Amino acid sequence: MPYDTLLRFAILVPRTMSLSLDQVQRIADLARIELAPGEAEQTRDQLNGIFALIEEMQAVNTAGVAPMAHAQDVAQRLREDRAVETDRHADFQEVAPEVEAGLYLVPRVIE
């Protein structure tokens, strides 16, 4: 399907799937992204536009087609079990927001 037709599809075809505000909020919760008040509606409309584009895929019959995860079908390579990295934790923790005594500090989880 050419570019223009795809575009028409994305804009005009009745949405076979449409997210509700509650669903958008739930996805945002799962993704650990706070939505500002009022942001959910705009996000929903944009996501629905994108899902309308994605929906075209659903009509394709892929029975018997093996999913392709990577371009080259190579086996996972294993390396020898030995330490190769040097200890650079001080360098790595230098870029952390809050560190004390070699530990990353976060709000208390267990009272």
Next chain:
Amino acid sequence: MINASLKELSAALAAKQLSSVELAGLFLDRIERLNPLLNAFITVDRERSLAMAREADARIARGESGPLTGIPVAHKDIFCAEGWLTSCGSKMLSNFVSPYDATVIERFKAAGTVTLGKTNMDEFAMGSSNETSFYGPVKNPWDTAAVPGGSSGGSAAAVSARLTPAATGTDTGGSIRQPAALCGLTGLKPTYGVVSRWGMIAFASSLDQGGPMAKSAEDCALLLNAMAGFDERDSTSLERPAEDYARDLDKPLAGLRIGLPKEFFAEGLSADVAQAVEAAIAEYRRLGAVAVNISLPNMKLSVPAYYVIAPAEASSNLSRFDGVRYGWRAPQYGDLADMYCKSRAQGFGAEVKRRILIGTYVLSHGYYDAYYLQAQRIRRLIAADFAEAFKSCDLIMGPTSPSVAFGLGAKAGDPVQMYLSDIYTIAINLAGLPGMSIPCGTGARNLPVGLQIIGDYFGEARMLNAAHQYQLATDWHRRAPAL
């Protein structure tokens, strides 16, 4: 000197016509003068660059130089470079000075290149116009009211404006080829697995691939020689013998079979782009190639499949940005969950959040089969189309982008329209094939048009050969914007 090829620069350095320090200084001065207009660089560090240049000069003096020693290169801000701010175009990493080098950076250092700076990009490489960067949009040097393309838009603008002789980019759905086309450059995305992804901030791991952006195919071949190679730290890096990507540059093209997919020339392609691409094919015929009509029937599904797979992988990759070990942490928060939610809400821009949300949804319980698995099945259908096509041709050619560079802001409010600007490039990433873009003419508003050349797996040397022969016969790649 600013228009010289890498080979010419290397010869000048070897003959002591100029030093690497002088060469770096020349480009740093241009950056200082022109970057305020173009916003192509996020970070420039003159002292650090000159120190590398001094080291290169010492190496040349000792007679230990290679083909790229002393040559300035700019790196997309997605590559971790020790001691350099590595922001990935995001507020999330706007305080991240990398403690280590990506393999690509290590390899360029080993080759003796001089890092000129870190180039602007769409935030986390998500965009086709370079308008999603936390550091502001990049301007196209050919028309500063137009976008340079994305996501490697800073690298493209920098090479195009001759702020650097060469740059690195990354390409997940077209992010090297599309900006190369829109800025009049040569850019190459290698076969998936050829260039190490270690230290290259991940967007969609099964699609991301680094590659060179430069003024010519010959320059790209030399750069790829430095970039490519097996890396045991990247589990998807391919274990293959080293190749000289410049080995076939001078081969004649007689008998080369060029596949023209009918889907690339259908409705949706701007007339000006079609005309330039057809003229390029005619030039290839004059050079002895033969055109073959082919079809990629599932190409139309590449955009929908990509906008499932890429966001799914992005949502997983970007879960590491939680305000604990690095990156932005919200100044005020309640409990741990609130710290995550606020840090991510403040650290990520709108497009990145959109893609994380899409990815989270398609991977969530009950939807995985319908979306992610279905997209991966379609991915195989797309790869099979290419396998079938390569039975009757050696290379595939067509447009890189459906139009020349569009205006800043023209598509910014409409994600779907923006996504469709990668219609001709995305299928190549899904299949894991190598693809490149070379300048082949001008279209509307006298802006550059890119010809896309797609090779079979590991066909980089052949693609570079075809591109180089075209560049010997034409001069589109020599044209530079007036600045």
